[in-house]
Structures are given as C-alpha cells and as structure tokens.
Amino acid sequence: MAFAELLDQAGGVGLFQALQVFTVFLPSALVPLLMLVENFSAAVPSHRCWVPLLDNGTAQAGVPGALDPKDLLTVSIPPGPNREPHQCRRFRQPQWQLLDPNATAANWSEAATEPCVDGWVYDRSTFTSTVVSEWDLVCDRKGLKSMGQTIYMAGLLIGSVFWGILADRFGRKWILSWSCLQVALTNTSTIFASNFFIYCGLRFLGASGIAGIILTSMLSVVEWTTTRRRATTIAILSCSYSLGQMGLGALAFAVQDWRNLQMAISMPFFAIFLISWWLPESARWLIVTGKPEQGLQELHKVARINGHKEATKSLTIQVLMTSMKEEVASEKARGSLLELFLVPMLCRRSCIMFVTWMTADSFVQAGGRLGSVIGPLIRMTQPLLAPVVYGVLPIASSLILFFLPETRGFPLPDTMQDLENQKSAAAKGNQRQVVITESTSF
Structure with a gap:
C-alpha cells in the first residue's frame, strides 16, 4: 500500500495519467473488433x-x-x-x-x-467473401467453424495465463509492446492463409496476443492510478470496449470482403506498437523486483509530466526504500501460484472471481476464457443445454458475488499482510458500528 503514497507525492493523477489512458484507449477500443470480427468475416451466406x-x-x-x-x-x-x-x-x-x-x-x-x-x-449480395465461402464451411463441414472459434478462445485462455507470468517476470511495458506487435503480425497474416487450418493457427496466436494486451494495459493503468481515481479510469477503459463493438458493425457494413475487413482492423496495431514505447515501465514493479533506481527514474518522469518538479527532490532513493520496505521483503519471500489457494482469504476471493468470470488477474481472466472455449462446444450439443448453462451460471455467480468485500476507497493490497490488515480493519469497523448502534438504540 506504500506505493500509493509515493504516487501521491509524484502528483497523483495529472497529465501523465490522462496521456496513458488515451494511449491504452486505442488498443482497448480495437481489441473487440478482433475478438468479434468473425460475426461478419465468418458469416454464413445463403x-x-x-x-x-x-x-x-x-x-x-x-x-x-x-x-x-x-x-x-x-x-x-x-x-x-x-x-x-x-x-x-x-x-x-x-x-x-x-x-x-x-x-x-x-x-x-x-x-x-x-x-x-x-x-x-x-449469395454475395451482403458479403462479397467470407471465411465460410472461402473454404466451404457449410453442410458436412459446418462444424469446422465452431472448432475454429474454440481454437481462438483457447488462444485467449492460454494467453491469459502465459502473459500474466511473463508480465511479472519481464515487466508490463515489454509485454504490452510485444503483444501489440504479435497481434499486428498474426492477424494481418491471416489474409494470406492458404487453408482453414493455417488460418486457425494464426488466429490462435493473435488471440494469445490479445490476452496480453487486455491484461498488461489494464494492469499498467491501475498501477499508475491513485486509489481515488481508479474506478473512473477503469470505467473509461471499459467504455472503450463498448465503443469498439459499436464501431465494428459500421466497419463491416462498409467493408464486405473478409480479407479487407481483417486488414482494416489489424494494421492499426503496427502504429499502436510504435506508440506504446513512450509508456514508462511500472515503477511499483521495478521497485519490488530489485530495480529501485529505475523505479525512481520513472516516478521522477511522471512527476515532471504532471508538473510536480519539486517531487524530484523530495522523492529520493532513501524515501523510496523506506516506504516500500515491506513490499520488497514480500517479493523476496515470493511463493508460487499455489498461494492463491494456501492463503484462506485469497483463496476465497480467487475462487469467487474464477466462477464469476466463467496477477492473480491472469488466473481470473483464464476462468472467463475457459467459459469462452466451452461456449461453441455447448452450442454443438443438445439444444436445451445452452440456455440452461447460460442461464443458471450467471444467476449462481450473482449470488456468489455477495461474499466478496467492498473495495471502494481502499488502496491496492501489495502483500499478504495487507490482506490481513484489510480484514482486521473491516472487522473493527463492523464492531464499531455495532457499538454505536447499541449505544444509540435507547
């Protein structure tokens, strides 16, 4: 939690955060186009x-x-x-x-x-060419379309876990930039695919890159945003996904050939790859991974952009190491993914979020991707199974959410001890509320 205090000293939320959100807004708005484009590029014509x-x-x-x-x-x-x-x-x-x-x-x-x-x-009156008409994915071969969608969702699933691990090891900036380049290369290459299976393989690689963009962009923005402004920032990025979905329909109406449509939504990621290099690495990640000098440089850079040049003098390596002492020590005693289940409070929250979606952010996203992988397969089975699964699971998830704690106004926990402190603070708050209620009940 100490990093939130350092971020406040660097100017809190200012011009840098606005520029960062705008930069991340671009790929976030284009990602839904790639994820949903097969609604049009793989449409089944008469x-x-x-x-x-x-x-x-x-x-x-x-x-x-x-x-x-x-x-x-x-x-x-x-x-x-x-x-x-x-x-x-x-x-x-x-x-x-x-x-x-x-x-x-x-x-x-x-x-x-x-x-x-x-x-x-x-019938080419609506779409001059689609993936279905390109490789005759109809009649006895119509199951290949659902298989292709499952392969694509499997790429998102694997990418959610894979990029999460790499982001913790190599940093958020590098993974975000590489993911943008991978998405640009693989999705552009699909237009040159000679058969459907090569097309599916390229889509699989592109999907894993999309998972990296979703994960690292949101993670980077959250780590550079103060607690008070975090909800607003996440809401803005969430709106970018909705705008992208609305724009896809208009674009598909104008571009009726699947290759041209794929090219139109893939090429911008080359520009996004170049733009992403200005983004600084997460200072918090640099500090806890043993690179405090680089973390301090990034904090100074953000302070200057936000117009708080005096912070470059008050924020010293001594102040930084004193404030982040507990977090650095926690990183040195770092465990494995099993800690998600070994720590009772963290285990409960992780399981609830996993069920609801169907770092540990990448694990939770994997729950959502697993549901996406199973979705096309469910549609291929008994007709009654799809509405039962799609209806019962959301209702059950909404009930499970009641067991999650409120996070409004709380800084992000950095260590296991922070989780325990939050639990103690919540318990004391509830106890104090009971005492006040009892003392005023007369």
Missing part, C-alpha cells in the same frame, strides 16, 4: 449446390425450350426444410417432371439426390 444447368452456360444447350432460372432451380435442387432450395443436396439428374403444375413431393425421392460434390454457389 448457399446451394453448384449445378451444371444453372452455373455452366454450355450445359444449357440441351435444355428443352426456354426455361427461366427459377424452373432450372426447381429441376436441379430439391426443396429444403423450409421449402427453400436445399443448401446441401442436389438432384443427380434434372427432374423435369417437377415442372408439371400437378407435381408433388412424391415425384422425387431422397435416392435421387446427392451431396454437393462440385461445390457451392453463395
């Missing part, structure tokens, strides 16, 4: 089997009389469940008898049909 009579001009030479395309469709494609042309089967031979006004369903049988052995014809 389709039917390719048939010679309709789609091969030379095959129409033997057609009796002058028939319009509607009649040719009738004799070439059987009706589907909704009386529309079947999307996955065609007649082996033209069924001319169906042109008889008195023809009924008895005039043809399932044995007279076959799968779309020559491919499909797609």
Whole structure:
C-alpha cells in the first residue's frame, strides 16, 4: 500500500495519467473488433449446390425450350426444410417432371439426390467473401467453424495465463509492446492463409496476443492510478470496449470482403506498437523486483509530466526504500501460484472471481476464457443445454458475488499482510458500528 503514497507525492493523477489512458484507449477500443470480427468475416451466406444447368452456360444447350432460372432451380435442387432450395443436396439428374403444375413431393425421392460434390454457389449480395465461402464451411463441414472459434478462445485462455507470468517476470511495458506487435503480425497474416487450418493457427496466436494486451494495459493503468481515481479510469477503459463493438458493425457494413475487413482492423496495431514505447515501465514493479533506481527514474518522469518538479527532490532513493520496505521483503519471500489457494482469504476471493468470470488477474481472466472455449462446444450439443448453462451460471455467480468485500476507497493490497490488515480493519469497523448502534438504540 506504500506505493500509493509515493504516487501521491509524484502528483497523483495529472497529465501523465490522462496521456496513458488515451494511449491504452486505442488498443482497448480495437481489441473487440478482433475478438468479434468473425460475426461478419465468418458469416454464413445463403448457399446451394453448384449445378451444371444453372452455373455452366454450355450445359444449357440441351435444355428443352426456354426455361427461366427459377424452373432450372426447381429441376436441379430439391426443396429444403423450409421449402427453400436445399443448401446441401442436389438432384443427380434434372427432374423435369417437377415442372408439371400437378407435381408433388412424391415425384422425387431422397435416392435421387446427392451431396454437393462440385461445390457451392453463395449469395454475395451482403458479403462479397467470407471465411465460410472461402473454404466451404457449410453442410458436412459446418462444424469446422465452431472448432475454429474454440481454437481462438483457447488462444485467449492460454494467453491469459502465459502473459500474466511473463508480465511479472519481464515487466508490463515489454509485454504490452510485444503483444501489440504479435497481434499486428498474426492477424494481418491471416489474409494470406492458404487453408482453414493455417488460418486457425494464426488466429490462435493473435488471440494469445490479445490476452496480453487486455491484461498488461489494464494492469499498467491501475498501477499508475491513485486509489481515488481508479474506478473512473477503469470505467473509461471499459467504455472503450463498448465503443469498439459499436464501431465494428459500421466497419463491416462498409467493408464486405473478409480479407479487407481483417486488414482494416489489424494494421492499426503496427502504429499502436510504435506508440506504446513512450509508456514508462511500472515503477511499483521495478521497485519490488530489485530495480529501485529505475523505479525512481520513472516516478521522477511522471512527476515532471504532471508538473510536480519539486517531487524530484523530495522523492529520493532513501524515501523510496523506506516506504516500500515491506513490499520488497514480500517479493523476496515470493511463493508460487499455489498461494492463491494456501492463503484462506485469497483463496476465497480467487475462487469467487474464477466462477464469476466463467496477477492473480491472469488466473481470473483464464476462468472467463475457459467459459469462452466451452461456449461453441455447448452450442454443438443438445439444444436445451445452452440456455440452461447460460442461464443458471450467471444467476449462481450473482449470488456468489455477495461474499466478496467492498473495495471502494481502499488502496491496492501489495502483500499478504495487507490482506490481513484489510480484514482486521473491516472487522473493527463492523464492531464499531455495532457499538454505536447499541449505544444509540435507547
């Protein structure tokens, strides 16, 4: 908790925090575009089997009389469940008898049909090209689309854990910059994919990079924001995700080819990668990992940007080490991920957040990503399972949230002792409230 006091001495919230939020706002607004783009780039257009009579001009030479395309469709494609042309089967031979006004369903049988052995014809009036029409992810291959979504969500899941560990080891700035570059490279490369499986592999790498951006950008902003302004800052960043989601629909309406759409939302991350280099490393991370001199330099830089140049004199290495003594000692006695479960209070909070979402921030995000991985698979199973899972779990999660403590106005805990102190303070506050209530009940 001592770092919050150092941050106040460096000017609290000022111009630097505003510039930092604006910088992080850009990738945060674009991340939803990459996560949701397959709602448009992988849309399933109307389709039917390719048939010679309709789609091969030379095959129409033997057609009796002058028939319009509607009649040719009738004799070439059987009706589907909704009386529309079947999307996955065609007649082996033209069924001319169906042109008889008195023809009924008895005039043809399932044995007279076959799968779309020559491919499909797609309606390109809404989207000129999608991932589905590119690699024929329809009919017997329609499950590949859900598999691709599961692979993408698995990338988010693995990235949530992987980047969280690396951010603690190598710092927030490096991981944020690398994640932006990885997202730019992999998502741009998808437009050159020669088959669907290469496309899925690139999307997997891009998804893991997105997890790094979400994790490190939020973590960096929180560590550079005072307790009093933290809620406002997080609300601003949360709004950026909503703006990105709204902008995706408009962009997809204007760009109707999936490759051009993918390029439009991926290329900006090259610029974001370059812009991200101005961001300073987390001073708190530098201090607790044994780099107090660099941490002090970052604090001085922030103080100058915020217009508190006098802080460069009052904030010395002695003041810094005295204030952060407990946190540095805690880092030296650092445990493992198992401490999330070995410390009772931390275990309870971690489990509650894990269930609700379905560092330790990366672990909690992994709970949400695990739910995303399972989501497409649930839709492929029994129809009743999806509404039950999607309905029961949110209701149960809302009840579990009552067991989490209130954090408004509290600084971020830096050590296990801080958690215990918060518990003691909360207990004393409750006890004091009971005493006041009893003394005034007369």
